[in-house]
Each structure stands twice: as structure tokens, then as C-alpha cells.
Amino acid sequence: MKNIFFIFLFSSVVFSQSSNWWIYFSDKACSTDINLSFESVERRSLQGIEFDFYDIPVCDDYIKIINKYDLSIRHQSRWLNAVSVSVKSIDVIEQLKELNFVQEIKRVKTLKNSNKFNGSINLVNNNIYRSFINSYGPSFNQINMLGGVDLHNQGFVGNGIVIAVFDAGFTQTETLPIFNNLWINNQIVDTYDFVNNDTNVFLGSIHGTMVLSTMGGYMPDSLIGTAPGATYMLFRTEDSSSETLVEEDNWAAAAEYADSVGAHIINSSLGYTILYDDTINSHSYNDMDGNSTIITNAADLAASRGILVVNSAGNSGNNDWYYIGAPADGDSVLAVGAVNAIGEVASFSSRGPSYDGRIKPNVCAQGVYTVVADVDSTVRLANGTSFSSPLIAGLAACLWQSDTSLTNMELIDVIQESDHLFDNSNDSLGYGIPNFYQAFLSNLEIDAQFSSVSYFPNPFSNHFTLYNKTNNNITIDIFNIIGDMIYSSILNPWHNNLDLSFAKSGLYFLKIRENNEVFKIIKN
Template sequence: MSKKITITLLSICFIFQLHAQVAPNRYRVFFVDKNNNNYTINAPEQFLSEKAINRRLNQGIEIRENDLPVSKLYVDSLKSLGLTILNQSKWMNSAVIYSTDQELIDTLDQIGFIKSLKKLYPESIPPKTYSKTACSEYYTESDNSLSYGESGTQISMLNGHILHQNGYMGQGITIAVIDAGFYNSDILPAFDSLFVNNQVLDTYDFVAGDSEVYSDNSHGMKVLSIIAGNIPGQLIGTAPKANFLLLRSEDVNSEYSIEEDNWVSAAEYADSAGTDIINTSLGYTEFDDPSQNYTYSTMDGNSTFISRAADIAASKGILVVVSAGNLGDDEWKYISAPADADSVLTVGAVDAFAGYVSFSSQGPTFDGRIKPNVAAMGYQTVIQDISGQITKGNGTSFSAPIISGLAACLWQALPDLTNMEIISLIEQSAHHFSTPDYELGYGIPDFAKAANLTSIPFSLDSDFEIDIFPNPFSDNFKIYISNIHNYTTIELFNVLQQKVYHKQIYTPKTTELLQINNINNLPPGIYILKVSSGNSSLQKRVSKID
């Protein structure tokens, strides 16, 4: 049903002869170099797809030694000793091996081409079985409204609908979703057009070592529905016309460091296949083996295996989008890896009225950098469930794909920009750009504004324009409105979606300066201002302070 990418991904070799839950005898081996390699950086077409090479050329990125596959001589030497190679990483110059021969393992550090060895599992693992359970976020039933359905809120909050109205829906952009499984994605209604139009380019399961990703966990399916869903009147994704790689790296039945190796292999696979964007709604701080746990001091962007790899992915021109994590209410409270990586776009969560949601993991990184970078709607986000129903869920797992999809639309509109320039535009468009914090980072992006920061003109979805000042306000504020009709309606809504102010004003002139009074009794907080005139309306966020 899906169109497979016809490239030999020589940089990645998978010999998954054992399933992840079977045996604990797994080790990460680092090699000293890439000598005796069968490939050269002067012939990248032998190990990278044309699209991967063009991504580098378009962004002025050189082919480097870490693009080369791991030395086949080293891998073959390990095999000849009776070791099973589970996967390899060209970026990290490493391999994951399996062996029950402890005497052999103890001698590996004496081999000249082995730099170091790390055990990825404890001596024993409690037996677990695969299950097709939903992720930890919870869900509620949802009703339909408007053309986007209720998914319109999570898109219009970021002015993503304006990108769509201008014809940018992700066409020509490839997004790799690296997650825990895509249960029933091949038969659920939100993805009908995805498969009819051959937009799923490839799939791979880095846990089990096969291409079947539709019978595992449903978390990735829900994430995918936020980007690619297409049920008019119910759910429209942020980039429903993009192409996709569906890659499984997470084993929900256990939590061990080997899942970082799986993720790195998936990211390299995506790179070699020519992906533009990686969405990863995964994060790591604690493992089933406490000796593998991370501390806050390791959240510096350079200490963890997965964060270093995420930065390497970014150095290849890939826009890496990562959920901040759901530990804001936890004793830990901080972001997780790879959200701490300095070149990734880390996404926190807000509710439908732009308010910070307390579960959203916070910054800063241990070395003091702003994280998350931006935020999107991660509370009561509209998604598809395993039965095909449209529901709502909570988590930064669901705010990240909103950003990933709209970033694809923005990049489609601005194809000459680099991944880091796209990130910069997204940050600059956000509502807290001049005053970033450790809850929302630079704030909630405005993707129409991001596009208009360049020379690309974007048409808006209303006949009039408004400016609000001061914002934040304390007692009252003014609205400057242009191109309006005879009557204008002003409404304010609080974070509970309750209308707290309503006024209809006669506006005979095409341009008016309106004073909004009698609101000094409102409590401090975030409000949505809705201005309606004629057949058009605009919504803006306003903040009341003491």
C-alpha cells in the first residue's frame, strides 16, 4: 500500500535476530575510527539518497566523515567472534551487540578498534508482553464544529490556517515521525487520503527489526493524526499534504538506554532517506535500570547519547522538533533528553486560551539556555483514537506535531531557508519573543507573521486589521481597527471559554480607535479578544496584569 523508498541505506545495517524483550545481554560498542571503509565522502550517492544530498547542498552543508557508514571490517570482525550486531550508528560510530558469552564480552576492550563499551541492560529484566494500549495522556469525546472541526483551535491559535489558505499544506516536505508505534494507521479514516496519495513513503520498526509499525502502540498514530489527519469538518492536520516516514524506536513495555540507540538509528535512516523534518514526541530521564538514569546536570545538550545525535541530525539540515516532556508537575519538572539539545526546536504546551499547562516540562537547560523554544496547544488537543473517533488528549506529545506540521508548511513557502533559519523565524514570530521564560520559551508562534518576516506576502482571512495597546493591560485597552463595516462586536473570553465581555459598537468610519472600558474588575490572566465586523472576525490574545 505504501511506496517504499528505493535506496540502499548502506549507512544502517539491521540484523534484528532477537526481540527487545528477550535478552539483557546488549552492549553499545564505540569504534575508534572509520578506517578501512568501503565508502568515501567523495561518492555520497553510494550511501545517501539524492534528496539527502540535495538537502545538504541547498543548505551549504558538506558531506563529512560522520556521514560514512561504520567500517564494515570492524563489524565483520565482531561477527566473526560470534557477536550479533543489532544496529549501527554512523553518526556516533557505534554498534549495539548481543552476546551471552560474558568471557568474550570481558575481552572486547582489548580489541584495538574498540574505543569503549557500555552495557545497555541489567543482568535480568522482568518479563513483559507487548500491548496495544493508549499512551499516558487521557482523552475525552469531541464534537464537530467549523470546517476544521474543533482542530481549528489548535491551528488558528498559531495562524496556521493562513498558511493553508495560501496553499501551503506541506506539499513536497517529508516528515519522519519517530515514535512508539502507529496502531491501525493503515486502516483508520483520518489517514485515508494519506495512503490513497502514497504519502507514506516508508515504515520501519527499530525495536522488532521489520517494516511492520501498524500493530504496536497507538501513541505515534495519535501524533500522526495531528499532522496528517484529514476528515473535513472534524479533524484537519497541520500538514495534511506532506510525505511521511513512520519509524518506531520506542518499546513501551520497558525503558532502557537501548531505546536511544533505536532512536539514533531511526534518525539516521530518516536522514539517508532525505527527510526534511523529524517529529519526536519522546523523552528520557529515568530508566528501569536506575544506574542508567539521567540527572539535571546531564540536561546540557551534550551529555546524553540521544541529544548529541539530535544535534547531529540538525547539523545535516534536518529540522528536529521535540516535545518538552510532561514532567512539569513532577519533582523533576525539567525538560528531558533530547529536548535539551541546542539545535532542536523544543515545544511546550498551552491550553486553548494560550495559558501555560502545569504538566509541561520547563527549562532552563543545565547550562542556562532557554527551553522550551516555543509552545503550542497540548491540553485538550484534537486527535484521532484507535477506533477512528475524534477525541481530545493532553501532553507535549501533542503540541510538538502541531509545530512540526506548520513548520513544514512554512518551509514549503520558504524553500531557500535553512532549518535553523526556519527555527529562528518561528521563534521571532512568537508572542514572548522579547521576554522569553522557562515555561513557554519565546511563546506561541504566529506562522503568518513568521512568513511575513520575509518578503513573502500572505493574505489574511479577514477584511480588516486590528492593533491592541497596551498589551498586557491593567485597567483598559484600546483597539485600532481599519477596513471595518458599520457595526463591530467586541468580545472577551477567559481561559474557561466563558464570555466575560460583550459590546456592539457603531463604527461609521472605515478606521476607528476604540476604547475598551469596564474591565478593571477582571482577574489577571490570559484572555481571547474576538473582534467581528461584517462577515469577518479576528481573534487575538491579550493579557491582564495587576
């Protein structure tokens, strides 16, 4: 069963026939150039990730030879060293097997789409707006339960972080007022439809529109997303009319592209479990081991390139499948389950562990009555881990903005360590519900431990103590969030008491001139 993790009343039966194949090559002998954007190289450089075999493109000479046969190439994969093709005759496959550079050929079989999405979406009563006195409106709870409001108040709204959104379509994203800020500020920088191989992603489904709204939406008193300042790439990887494994290939192609153009985060509210009409080619729970499916391998490879991969755990908790799907099973994937507004696990939220016994889901967020955009320019409530995942992805962008020196895997650790069940994890909630503001504060303390100075308390009220660990005098400068210096002093070795009672509440940056170390301090 292919799951778009979104509970919505939908009914259709679509029959499709596939002649799609992966052609795997034996080497990359004729390829040497690495074609990555400056942003992609920069992301890797900041995390100390070296280039390797997976960054070298598929051999173009092999592509030219393959193209002489009666087939069409759907996608190329440098990570898999393969091409995904469609053929009209099995004879072509037999001919390709004879090529000395072809290592293996795997078929994607034809399946019926016999699955339905069942559930409900509830329109928000406008009277709910009046119960909140802040600009988050009814979306306050889904952000505040994650410590997101406090993190936003420190000025971290995702600026400088690029989120690639993989979904089934983004209908009306180009026209809905909730996305005006994204368009006006040029925060949607790329679109591509990996199903139809064009740039029009504003079709196919409203699912991606609602997912995007939980991160990038900005409509005061109705819905403010978890990362309204982030930059977005919108990729359609899911064909809702198809039920073959070919969508996994689209996902892998999108992940490679996201890597090459410099995305920092992938949010995917898509997943794959069992395909009932093909018991031979279907996934089983045994495949949820982090290594067996194309989509999970692609997700882990994306993570190895320095991308934070956030994926819905799934909506199978109250059906026969029960467990997480792929790629949520990936060992480097942050899988997100769903809870209700008071932190209780949603009955539909897919459970762990992974087949090999790892904690899954990793974290949880509100996926019951989540506030999302509606096509009539208002908001509605929706259920599903489709919406808990982007809540986490957006706040991860804000946290990463606060410290871009973190690697993607360090970011996962910081997030998980802030979870309310970190020391008592389980198969329903994983490590629990994270508190991104506490993760931010904890990361400040970690920074201080490995520096030439330590300081406490942080946050502080009017005074704080700075301990100069060196044997020499040092000069410190303190800047506000817009870069104005508000304080400067020469400090002796040992303890120094600083008086910042004159400063307003907020985030400040403390810089040591001698070694250019910079630390974040917060005044209450």
C-alpha cells in the first residue's frame, strides 16, 4: 500500500500498467566531472564531507548506447549508478543484458491501485481565532508544544535554510494568499515535477499545498508556519493515479537533484509499505530494516551528503500493517509520528521499531487537528503524520539557522536529546516530543564547553559571569541581532562580571576579538 500520509476522504480505483526497469551499470569509467552547485559544495564543506564515487555522474557513453534501443529514459541516478527506463518490449531488456557494462536489470511490475484514503478534514470555525491573543491564531498550539514560539522569538524563523518538499502536488500554491510572502520575497526558488518531467508542480494534489503551509505559510491570526523565513524547493514525486514502485524512483531522483542544488533539508510526507496486488514485488515489514528499499537507500545517501531528511512515519497504526514505512525506516532519517494537541499518540500513527530493532519513530509532533491551508483561502484542520513531519522539518530549519556549524546528524542528536521521553523511549512516540527552544539553549551550553571562555547563566536577567580560560587578557564585543555593537570590554583571566542591565531582552552575539569565536547569549 502506498501511503500519502494524510487522512482525507478520497475514493478511486485506478488501473495502471508498467514496463519500467532499473538498468544498473558496472562502473563509471568514462565519468570524471562532479556537477554540483556552489550551495551544495558549501553545505558539504561546512560539514567536512568529501566527494566520493556517489558524486560522479553516470557514464554518458553508456547513456548514449542505451538510447539507441527502443526505450525512454525516465531518470538517471549517480547514487545507484543506474538509469530508470520504460520499454515497450521484453526483447529490449534481453538485448540490454548482453551489454558488457550492464551489471543488473530489475523490473518494476504492474499493480492495481485498490487503496483508499479514509478519514476526514474539518473546517476551522472562525470563532477559534478569537481565543488567541497572538498572531499564531489557531496554529499556536502545534508550534508552541514544540518550543517553536520561543525559538521564533529569538529571531530564528529559518532564514538561509533551504527546504526541499517532496509531495504529490501543490495545487493553488501559486495563488493562495497564505503563500504571498514566499512569492514576494522570492523564497520559492525551484520547482520540478519528477512524474511528468516538467516544472509545473501546481497540479495533482492539494496535499503538498497543505504540507507547505505548516512550514512556509504566513497568515497572521490564522496560520504561521514553523519556518516562514526559509527558502523552499517544491518537487512533485508522487503520482496519485499510479500504484507501482516507480514513485520510489521519482523520490530518489528528486533527492539527488535536491543534493546537487544545495538543499539543506528534505521534508517528505510520502511513504511506501505493502502493495497488496503484487505479493512477489511488495514490501514487507522485513524490508523496513533501513537497507532494503530504493527509497530508503536514497534517503540515507542524501543524509550522507549532509542533508537532514525528515519523513512521516505513516498512518498505519490502526490497520494491519501497523509499522512505519519506507523511507522512515532509514537509520539516518528523522521519522516523525503524530500526537494530538495534548501530546497523546494518535491511533493512526505508525509504530516502531524498525525491523532490525531501532527506535522508530524518532520524534512526534501534532498530527491530529493540525491547522493547514485550505483552497478557499482560509484554513482547515487535518489529521495525519503528513503534517507532523513538516512541523518538525520547519523548526529544524530554525534551529539549524541558530548554529550552521552543526552537521545534519548532530542536529538530529540535539533535537532528540530535547525530547520528553529521551531516557524512556518507546515504539509509539519514539524519543517523544522535542522542545526546540530547549535544544537551542542546550546547544549554547555545548558551544561554551569547548571554547576559550565559559559564561553563566544563559539566559540571564541583567548580569552574567564570563570566565576567561586563557592566561591573557581578551577583548569581547557584544552585538545585537542587527549587528550593532552594544558593549565592548577588556577582560582579565579568571572571572569577570558583566552588567547588561541597559540592554533590551533578546538575542545577542558575544565575539572574542583574539580568536573570532562567537557565542549566542540571551537576555530575559
